[in-house]
Every structure is written in structure tokens, then in C-alpha cells.
Amino acid sequence: MARHAKGTAAYRRVNLALFLAGCATFAMLYTTQTLLPQLSGAFHLSPAQASASVSVATGALALAVIPVSMLSERWGRTRIMTVSVFAAALLGVLAAFAPDFGTLVALRTLQGVALAGLPATAMAYLAEEIEGTSLPAAMGLYVAGNSIGGMGGRLVTGLAGDLGGCRTALLTIGLVALACAVAFRVLVPRSRNFRPADRSARELAGTLRTHLADPVLRRLYLLGMLFMAAFGTVYNYLGYRLLDAPFNLPEAVVGAVFVIYLAGTFSSAAAGRMVGRFGHRGTLWAASAVTAAGALLTLPDHLVFVIPGLVVLTAGFFAGHAAASAAVGLRATRGRAQASALYIAAYYLGSSLGGPLGGIAFHDIGWPGAVAFVLTLCALAALVTAGLRTRNSAATPVTQSSARRAPARA
Incomplete structure (x- = not known):
């Protein structure tokens, strides 16, 4: 059947529905990140223990995204997305x-x-239901919803937590997400072009094994994991540092620090230009160096260094993530959906593993320990990038437009 084109009412409904669902999803995923100091106080936990409230959610998503993407091939995109957002909100x-x-x-x-x-089904739904020339704009709005949800959720929880405590913050995000779920269900048009896949689970598993056997893809998955582990460590434990002496900032102000996420919007676009000029390998090396430099800038006990350091680190992370995820799509010649799902799984697994390990370093040594952990991850990312010198690999230069298609999730 005909697909929805830009300018039509159905196209606008699709865009708004997916934008709201993306906002709700990524606001809920990181709900507790801003609240970690409060959770430590309420339940008498160390920073690493409190961070489990973030790590278990991202880890469960990482493990579930591939099986759920397979279910959507059989049960349909809108059904999976509706169940997903309602269940998560409740x-x-x-x-x-x-x-x-x-x-x-x-x-x-x-x-x-x-x-x-x-994340397992939204992009497949858009690709099936949106007319080709209108698809880039629809994808961009969906990714914007992801980013705004991730940032806005942290801002709202910071403010609500400051006013009414961590339970008030959790309830606020849950109710907002539930409202978004209702709006999504009302707005989203039913799938018109979805056809249940007749591929067996064995065939899908074979595609996954093929991707995992590719040494270039393995390195790209590892890069996503390392970048996310570094990024998650800083944002998990920064709140503890800013709430304590010598900063002694209010919780609402600490939550507002997540506005710095906007730096990732600009660095993702810049990554596209860098890939076109220097290739993926050069861009990933630069991203590793910029992320490390940002971490180092946060070491002094002065906001005049910490805030610019966060901006630099955030820009480096998003540039690395954009370059690595775009390279996955270029490297995989078949089964791109499964290749992307593996990258998403590795990416969120980095948050789940890196958060607790970074918390141990922070608890035992303090902020310098967390920074040392981040620097180690950046050095490993640079070493992994060096191995991308493979013939016909995604590390070779590509067009600027292809790199810009990479989603920036966080």
C-alpha cells in the first residue's frame, strides 16, 4: 500500500506519535541517574550500589533488544511498540x-x-510506513525525541527530586510517560505495509552469528560499549561530586547540568563532516582523544573547568557514537537490522558494565579514580580503532550524508 508522505495528516501523526514514544522511552530508561545521590541516602547505599538502578535497566534492554526485534517480525511493529511503552510506564x-x-x-x-x-522496532516501522524521500525527516524527528527524552527526563527528575524527593520524581516521570503512551496509541496509524516474516529463528540466529564473526563489526560493537561506559561513568557519579563540598549545588541545579547533552546534537553533525574528510578511523581516534580531554578538564574543583569539561566530553562521546553506529550500517551488507540491534545491545551493555566498575573507582579513590577509569576506556577505544585498518572495512572514508544517518541515542 501507499506510504505516508510529508505534508499529509498521517505523516504528521506518525511523527508526533514516535516523537512522544521516544521521549517517554529514554526519559524512563535513565530516570534514576539524576537521583543516585538521593537513592544512596534513602537506602544507605554506596554510589556503585545505587548505580545498579540504572545498570539493570540498560542491561535488560541490551539483552532484550534482539529477541524483541525478532518478535516484531512476527507480531507487528505497532503492537510491540504499544505494549512496550505502556508496560514500561506502568x-x-x-x-x-x-x-x-x-x-x-x-x-x-x-x-x-x-x-x-x-528501539527494536521504531525505525523498522518508519522505514515500512514512510515514503522514501520523507523518511530522513521522520527518522530525524524520532531521534530528536530520543535525545530530548533522555535530557528532559533527567531535568524533570532533578527538579521533582529537589522538591519532593526521589519517589515524587519517579512518580512524575511514570505519569508523564503514561500520558505519552496514551497519546502514542491514539495517534499512531496501524501498519499498512508490514508483512509477518517467514524467516525461522535459526535463520535469524545465523545472521547474528555472521555479524559476530566479522572482526570489523566486533570492533565497532566494542567501541560502542567503551564509549558508553565512559560516558555513563561520568554522568552517573557527577551528581555526587556536585552535591558535595566544595560545590554544594542544589539538586535542581545538578539536574540542569544535563542540558549539556545538547552539545551532542552539534558534535553528531560535525562527526558526519569529519568522517567525510578523515574516514571513520580518524574520526573515532579524534572522538577518543576529545572524550579523554573532557574527562581531564573535570578534575579541578572549580565549575569553570568542570562545566567546559563536560561539554567537551559529551561532544566527544556523541561524535564517537555517531561514527561507530554509522560504520555498522555501512559494513553490514545483509541483515542490517540485526547488525544495528547488536550494536544497540553492546552500547547499552557498556552502560550496565561500566557504571558499576566506574562506581567502584569513584568510591575507593574519589573523582580522580572515576576519571582514571574513563581515560583507560578511551585508551582502549583508541587501540580498538587502530585495528579497523581492514580492507573493504567500514573504517574507510564515506560520504558525509551516510554518517549523518547514524542515530544519537542516550
Whole structure:
């Protein structure tokens, strides 16, 4: 059947529905990141222990995204997305009433599984339902919803947590996400071009094995993991540092620090230009160096260094993520959906593994320990990038436009 084109009412409905679902998904995924100091106080936890509330959600998403993407091939895109966003929102509301931290972690784990439904299917839905020349704009708006949800969710939880505590913040995000879920269900047009896949689970597993056997793709997946681990470490534990002496900032102000995420919007576009000029390998080396430089700038106990350092680190992270994820799409000649799903899984697994390990360094040594951990990850990323000198690899220069198609998720 005909696909929705720019300018039509159905196209606008698709855009708004996916924008709201993206906002809700990525606001919920990182709900507790801004609240980690409060969770430490409420449940008597170390920073590394409190960070489990973030790590279990991203880890569950990482493990669920590939199976859920397979389910969407059989059950349909809109059904999976609807169940995903409603289940996650309801679990988010329940999390506000968790009697203890163990219950909160269990609910966040289930929420991570539920949240996998949107990134696993949204882009496939858009590709099937949106007319070709209108697709880039629709993809861009969906990615914008992801970024705005990630940033806005942290801002809202910071403000709500400052006014009413961590339970109020969790309830606020849960209710906002539930409202977005209702709006999504009302707005999203049903799939008109979806056809259930007749591929067996064995065939899909074979495609995954093929991707994992590719040494270039393996390195790209590892790069996504390393960049996200470094980024998650800084943003997980920065709040503890800014709330404590010598900064002593209010929680609402600490939450507002996430506005710095906007630096990633500009660096993602810049990464496209850099890839066109220097290739993926040169861009990834530069991203590793910029991320490390940003981490070093945060070491002095003065906001005049910490804030610019965060801007630099955030720009480096998003540039590296954009370059690596674009390279995955270029390297995979078949089964691109599964190749991208593997990258998403590795990316969020980096958050799940890096967060607790960075928390141990922060707890034992302080902020210099967290920075040292980030620098180690950046050095490993540079070494992994060196191995991308492979004939016919995605590390060779490509066009600027191809790099810009890479989504910036966080």
C-alpha cells in the first residue's frame, strides 16, 4: 500500500506519535541517574550500589533488544511498540512505591525489558510506513525525541527530586510517560505495509552469528560499549561530586547540568563532516582523544573547568557514537537490522558494565579514580580503532550524508 508522505495528516501523526514514544522511552530508561545521590541516602547505599538502578535497566534492554526485534517480525511493529511503552510506564509508576531497593531494582529490570520494544522496532516501522524521500525527516524527528527524552527526563527528575524527593520524581516521570503512551496509541496509524516474516529463528540466529564473526563489526560493537561506559561513568557519579563540598549545588541545579547533552546534537553533525574528510578511523581516534580531554578538564574543583569539561566530553562521546553506529550500517551488507540491534545491545551493555566498575573507582579513590577509569576506556577505544585498518572495512572514508544517518541515542 501507499506510504505516508510529508505534508499529509498521517505523516504528521506518525511523527508526533514516535516523537512522544521516544521521549517517554529514554526519559524512563535513565530516570534514576539524576537521583543516585538521593537513592544512596534513602537506602544507605554506596554510589556503585545505587548505580545498579540504572545498570539493570540498560542491561535488560541490551539483552532484550534482539529477541524483541525478532518478535516484531512476527507480531507487528505497532503492537510491540504499544505494549512496550505502556508496560514500561506502568512499571515506572510502580517503582515510585517500591518498599526497598531490591524491589526497585527488580522493577527497573522489568522496565528495561519492556523498553527494548521501541528501539527494536521504531525505525523498522518508519522505514515500512514512510515514503522514501520523507523518511530522513521522520527518522530525524524520532531521534530528536530520543535525545530530548533522555535530557528532559533527567531535568524533570532533578527538579521533582529537589522538591519532593526521589519517589515524587519517579512518580512524575511514570505519569508523564503514561500520558505519552496514551497519546502514542491514539495517534499512531496501524501498519499498512508490514508483512509477518517467514524467516525461522535459526535463520535469524545465523545472521547474528555472521555479524559476530566479522572482526570489523566486533570492533565497532566494542567501541560502542567503551564509549558508553565512559560516558555513563561520568554522568552517573557527577551528581555526587556536585552535591558535595566544595560545590554544594542544589539538586535542581545538578539536574540542569544535563542540558549539556545538547552539545551532542552539534558534535553528531560535525562527526558526519569529519568522517567525510578523515574516514571513520580518524574520526573515532579524534572522538577518543576529545572524550579523554573532557574527562581531564573535570578534575579541578572549580565549575569553570568542570562545566567546559563536560561539554567537551559529551561532544566527544556523541561524535564517537555517531561514527561507530554509522560504520555498522555501512559494513553490514545483509541483515542490517540485526547488525544495528547488536550494536544497540553492546552500547547499552557498556552502560550496565561500566557504571558499576566506574562506581567502584569513584568510591575507593574519589573523582580522580572515576576519571582514571574513563581515560583507560578511551585508551582502549583508541587501540580498538587502530585495528579497523581492514580492507573493504567500514573504517574507510564515506560520504558525509551516510554518517549523518547514524542515530544519537542516550
